[in-house]
Amino acid sequence: MIEKSLKFLIEPIWxxxxxxxxxxxEHLVEQEFNIITIKxxxxxxxxxxxxxxxxxxxxxxxxxxxxxxxxxxLKTLKLLESVIEKLRREFIDVIVPSIYLDEDGSxxxxxxxxxxxxxxxxxxxxxxxxxxxxxxxxxxxFLDIRMNLSLIxxxxxxxxxxxxxxxx
Amino acid sequence: MIPPEPPENFKEHHCxxxxxxxxxxxxxxDLDRIRPxxxxxxxxxxxxxxxxxxxxxxxxxxxxxxxxxxxxxxDLSVYGIAKLNVGNLRRCIEENNFPIKIKHDPQPVEQxxxxxxxxxxxxxxxxxxxxxxxxxxxxxxxxxxxxxx
Numbered sequence: 001m002i003e004k005s006l007k008f009l010i011e012p013i014w015x016x017x018x019x020x021x022x023x024x025x026e027h028l029v030e031q032e033f034n035i036i037t038i039k040x041x042x043x044x045x046x047x048x049x050x051x052x053x054x055x056x057x058x059x060x061x062x063x064x065x066x067x068x069x070x071x072x073x074l075k076t077l078k079l080l081e082s083v084i085e086k087l088r089r090e091f092i093d094v095i096v097p098s099i100y101l102d103e104d105g106s107x108x109x110x111x112x113x114x115x116x117x118x119x120x121x122x123x124x125x126x127x128x129x130x131x132x133x134x135x136x137x138x139x140x141x142f143l144d145i146r147m148n149l150s151l152i153x154x155x156x157x158x159x160x161x162x163x164x165x166x167x168x
Numbered sequence: 169m170i171p172p173e174p175p176e177n178f179k180e181h182h183c184x185x186x187x188x189x190x191x192x193x194x195x196x197x198d199l200d201r202i203r204p205x206x207x208x209x210x211x212x213x214x215x216x217x218x219x220x221x222x223x224x225x226x227x228x229x230x231x232x233x234x235x236x237x238x239x240x241x242x243d244l245s246v247y248g249i250a251k252l253n254v255g256n257l258r259r260c261i262e263e264n265n266f267p268i269k270i271k272h273d274p275q276p277v278e279q280x281x282x283x284x285x286x287x288x289x290x291x292x293x294x295x296x297x298x299x300x301x302x303x304x305x306x307x308x309x310x311x312x313x314x315x316x317x
Contacts, residue, residue: 132298
């Protein structure tokens with residue numbers, strides 16, 4: 001019964017437990033609780049992210065190159081939404097980043113808490129994205145890359161997964 | 169106008185001052201710390217302009233910027249003044265292997281000359297996200313120079 005309701009709840013993010021002994025009633029109840037929590041938190045986060053971009057658009061309207069900046073802003077929002085969604089599928093509950101504009105319309109994304117600091121710079125005049133990340137106390141996780149926007153998502157997701165920001 | 173001074177004259181306890189415009193700080197959730205957009209790539213192309221504390225107080229930087237915008241000298245409603253400590257900046261450059269060079273660049277501006285003018289050169293020769301994050305980390309508001317919301 002629990003298994004049946006759980007299937008409904010977790011779709012489409014079902015992750016099969018590795019070991020058979022984990023298939024206990026207690027485990028399933030715990031998983032069900034985690035999934036509901038993550039799903040509702042996720043929805044709140046996506047709403048918060050959208051609100052941040054809504055607020056950003058008031059500043060974009062003060063700039064001259066409106067169209068280009070709006071377009072970059074949309075690309076950034078899509079990228080972040082997708083990253084947060086992919087992390088949710090991995091049961092990783094991530095904070096919502098801050099977004100700041102430069103006066104030329106370039107976008108700075110700052111993802112920062114007591115565990116890590118991640119800054120993404122999306123220039124208005126180039127497709128090359130600059131990405132810097134540090135995992136406090138773990139110099140081996142230092143991230144310093146410049147690459148095309150189309151390639152950045154997987155790197156971002158992998159890095160955030162690697163540092164295990166907060167596994168629920 | 170005085171001749172440019174050599175880099176060894178920048179002492180550990182000295183500071184560099186830089187104005188942060190309202191368009192930038194107004195986007196921040198709070199003014200407790202400086203955010204990575206406190207300077208822009210475009211402004212740093214020829215070198216990021218700062219004022220050296222040997223020749224300028226933060227109020228001089230503020231007055232200069234306010235005069236350009238025809239604002240009262242001490243007005244903090246548009247510009248706040250950020251400071252970078254020279255010792256911290258040098259350590260930041262060394263630890264991160266930044267190619268940044270500090271160059272005293274006294275300038276004749278309209279009135280009076282700006283003997284404090286200094287450039288942080290080659291700031292864009294590295295990952296801009298990295299340099300923005302690290303400089304924001306060591307930057308702080310100069311005393312009494314936080315903008316007034």
